[in-house]
Amino acid sequence: MPKSLNEVSDFSNIFTRYDIGAAVQKRGAEDVSTDKVLQAIATGVVDGDEDVVLENTNKALENNEPTKVIDTLIAGMREVSKLWDDGVYYLPQVILSSDALMVGLEKAEDAMGGKAVKKGTVVMHCAHGDIHDIGKNIAAALIRANGFKVIDLGSDVPEDEVVKAVKDNNANLVTGTALMTTTMSAFAKIAKMMKDEGMTTPFVCGGGAVSEEYVTSFDLGVYADQAKQGVEMATDASSGMSWEDMRSKYNLVM
Amino acid sequence: MAKYTSMAYNSWDEMIFGTTKNPVSIGLGPVELGKGWVVPQIVPHPRPGSTDTKEKLLREYQRMTDDALGRCVALGFPALVIEFEHIYQMTSQPDWAAAIFKQAKAQMQDYYDKYGLKSALISTVADLRKPDMVHMRKSQELDWMLETFASTAENGADVLSIETMGGKEVFDWAVQRQDIRGVIFGIGVLSSRDMAWLWPQIVDTAKKNNITAGGDTDCARGNTAMFLAGGYTATDLPHTFAALARACSAARSLVAYEQGATGPTKDCAYEDPIIKAITGVPITMEGVASACAHSEMQSNIVAAVVDLWSNEAVEYHDMFGGSSVEVFTEILGYNVAQMNASIALGQEKVLRDINIASDKYRDVHGFMLSPDNSYEIGKAIVENIDSYYGRSKAAVLKTAELISGDSKMQLTEFEKDALDKARREVEALPDSEDEFIDQCLSDYKKVAGFDPSAYGF
Known part of the structure; x- marks a missing residue:
């Protein structure tokens, strides 16, 4: 007689719960300042608590240079990145921290009377004909929270608008995302238009059905597998790494 | 709105693949869904580059369609449903879509006349x-969509479906x-309201053309959550x-059937076992053969109560075994032959239970889509049927209760922690839909692009 599922207690030949065995030990962030108020800002960023960050940023600005407050905010975000890298945090915690960071940053920049120096400029878009942009939005939040200026062109962006934005903003990096293979063909057109204008800006493409094989089939293209890679790629491009070197670093070059 | 005030089945154990309370007949033959057999459905997708001109795209669809139909005849599959999920170039150019559907239907008619192959064509x-x-x-985008529903309905589509975007922002x-x-x-609220506004128009077009209003999927939201959750090692x-988001998906996708859709449902609506439990409409599911398009943790269990077995979408290109469309038609056809053989042998419940055992405890998504749990979630929805918010909330709480109440999960x-936190937050929400909506309209006005008037507020 066949057994019912209720009688089955051993599933080990059916599946292995690799997540249960690999569960990460919970831990908190490390302190970044001995000053109580500055540490409260960093803790607010780590906890993704906009109210705490705002309240303590206002307090801190009474006795500190805005640049000091900005450094603290970024130090808090660095702790968040560590927690994410170690598997303690999931993406939503990082996004909430990014929101909190931006609230504090805006306040500190107001006090400074201008924008903090950015590490570089990244133009981001979702391909013409494609409206699936959650991957781009996640990458934009992460890149912005790591000190870059992000020009987000949105979804369904015509090719010439992308090229113009890269040129007008002297961008260090341009990104494109697409869910459908039938819309990703816009990427090759953009790359060609940029090449024709003598531009060498690395063009990171990814998302859904976008493949490494396709992205590395045209000059300037660098394939990204995950939104998370965006920060390191933006760092590389802003430090002057060429698209060829980035492709060698991140992609399987046949 | 409260069309479904009770469950279509007396118990979950009555639910089985291939049979539904409310069967539907579509296309040439016709293809009868839910009448004691499962039918394969192929969803071919054109290659990049084939979209440059109407002629190139027509040629691509002509080849894909012929490959699918030809493989069925070569291997003796009795019926096939073909779904064209429109690419941007089709919906935004209703005449392109019309030409593609007209061509495909003519090919299907040829195979029906020559071989008796039953087939039907879905326009998504x-x-x-x-x-x-x-x-x-x-x-303008809405105008294009409505025109394309009409143009494909008039040119060979047997079923109209869609993956609506309401509430996505x-x-x-x-x-x-x-x-x-x-x-x-x-x-639960915005997407449901959008569907309640759009679906009567789709049903009207289907009726005018004497074809079937199929269904809707929470792909844009429920599947986004599912794919972000990913496999065991993902941390997004x-x-x-x-799984809780999926519970809302069920409360939301029900709107299509309340507004007159009859199924077959949309294949990527993983919430469909719950929909079947409530409505008894034939459901389309994508499982193991959709690995060509994405990975998932419940590929077998979703076959437990399926009526139309799909592959999500396969891009057209060559493989060792023929074109990808031929290969996936073959995979689906043999999957279905096995299911139908089990029915012929009176062993369908055994096969259903094997598929349940494969995935029920692999992950919480499979767990909640196990027919026993789907039935319970469906009951929670039906008992709170009068408000989109109330039934969504009830579905979420029931899902949380089921997950935490089964020691094998x-x-x-x-x-x-994530489950407990979400449950506490939902339990703290107001009972009244009006109060909930007032709170949300105020709190989510910060979301870029959210326009309450788009949802009739």
Whole structure:
């Protein structure tokens, strides 16, 4: 007689719960300042608590240079990145921290009377004909929270608008995302238009059905597998790494 | 709105693949869905580059269609449903879509005349209304969609379906922040309201053309959560949270059937076992053969109560075994032959239970889509049928209760924490839909592009 599922207690030949065995030990962030108020800002960023960050940023600005407050905010975000890298945090915690960071940053920049120096400029878009942009939005939040200026062109962006934005903003990096293979063909057109204008800006493409094989089939293209890679790629491009070197670093070059 | 005030089945154990309470007949033959057999459905997708001109795209669809039909005849598959999920170029150019459907239907008619191969054609119009970019009820994109529903209905489509986008702007914001209230608002309220507005128009077009209004899927939201949750090693979203989002999906996708859709449902609506339990319409599911398009953790269990067995989407290119469309038609055809053989032998419940055992405890998504749990979630929806918000909330709470109440459903501490946190937050929400909506309209006005008037507020 066949057994019912209720009688089955051993599933080990059916599946292995690799997540249960690999569960990460919970831990908190490390302190970044001995000053109580500055540490409260960093803790607010780590906890993704906009109210705490705002309240303590206002307090801190009474006795500190805005640049000091900005450094603290970024130090808090660095702790968040560590927690994410170690598997303690999931993406939503990082996004909430990014929101909190931006609230504090805006306040500190107001006090400074201008924008903090950015590490570089990244133009981001979702391909013409494609409206699936959650991957781009996640990458934009992460890149912005790591000190870059992000020009987000949105979804369904015509090719010439992308090229113009890269040129007008002297961008260090341009990104494109697409869910459908039938819309990703816009990427090759953009790359060609940029090449024709003598531009060498690395063009990171990814998302859904976008493949490494396709992205590395045209000059300037660098394939990204995950939104998370965006920060390191933006760092590389802003430090002057060429698209060829980035492709060698991140992609399987046949 | 309260069309379904009781369950279609007396118990979950009555539910089985291939049979439904409310069968539907479509296309040439006709193809009878839910009448004691399962039918394969192939969803071919054109290659990049084939979209440059109408002629190139027509040629691509002509070849894909012929490959699918030809493989069925070569291997003796009795019936096939073909779904064309529109690419942007089809929905935005209704004449292109019309030509593609007309051509495909002529090919299907040829195979029917020559071999007796039963077949049907589904037109899944692309919802081009991205809520933060265009108005949901007044835009060029909406006009294109309605025109394309009509043009494909008049040129060979047997079924009209869609993956609507309502509430996507709020949902995307909320899911990135693990905000269950925003998920309930985005899926349960906004998406439901958008469907209630759009679906009567789709049903009307289907009726005018004497074809079938199929169904809708929460792909844009529920599947986004599911794919963010990913496999065991992913860290983008807790799996328990994605399962709660899926519970909302069921409450939301029900709207299509309340507004007159009859199924077959849309294949990527993983919430469909719950829909079948409530409505008894034939459901389309994608499982193991959709690995060509994406990975998932419940590929076998979703076959437990399926009526139309699909592959999500396969891009057209060559493989060792023929074109990808031929290969996946073959995979689906043999999957279905096995299911139908089990029915012929009177062993269908054994096969159903094997598929359940494969995935029920692999992950919480499979767990909640196990027919026994789907039935319980369906009951929670039906008992709270009078408000989109109330039934979504009830579905979420029931899902949380089921997950935490079964000791075989193992969870990491992180997953447990995420589940408990979401449950506490939902329990603290107001009882009244009006109060909930008032709170959300105020709190989510910060979401870029959210326009309450697009949802009739």
